[in-house]
Amino acid sequence: DQQVKQNSPSLSVQEGRISILNCDYTNSMFDYFLWYKKYPAEGPTFLISISSIKDKNEDGRFTVFLNKSAKHLSLHIVPSQPGDSAVYFCAARGIQGAQKLVFGQGTRLTINP
């Protein structure tokens, strides 16, 4: 029972263009959503988050959009840079429990020069 799904295992984007990573969730009790970025042989690092009371959060080149009715969120990276090449994980936190995070399967983003 995958509560958080990233249906695209990989994405390839040209440098300078927009990267759009998608994430779907099934549990309407999730109240907070996060994106993590992971380089090889390193631990995931926090990138950006959004509360369920908002529909957009922006931080520099990164913007996360939340569509609660569709149970969908997306991460936009503009403009994409070679250093953005990494695996991106979507995560969601439920209201109940010890602030546990449920992660998606990850999307490998490759930025081509």
Next chain:
Amino acid sequence: DAGITQSPRHKVTETGTPVTLRCHQTENHRYMYWYRQDPGHGLRLIHYSYGVKDTDKGEVSDGYSVSRSKTEDFLLTLESATSSQTSVYFCAIKDPNTEAFFGQGTRLTVV
């Protein structure tokens, strides 16, 4: 970077042997977590702790146990390692008003 250290970073062990992974933090964060990362599955929660001696199961807890006798240390034990437990293990720490910070991971191979 958050003060979180995992040890060992790499380990090869034989099927049936016990293995203990250690997570140590210097941030005094309340919550600690153990995840495993496998291709096609992302990060899956094994066990977590919400205080000293307070632990609970995650979604893939079978075959694993944990202990937290001090705020700074969270141990993950594989009582009898199996090949299906070959994975990369990540520890994470968190406080109520922070995001989760992850360690650098432990690559475990069970042969």
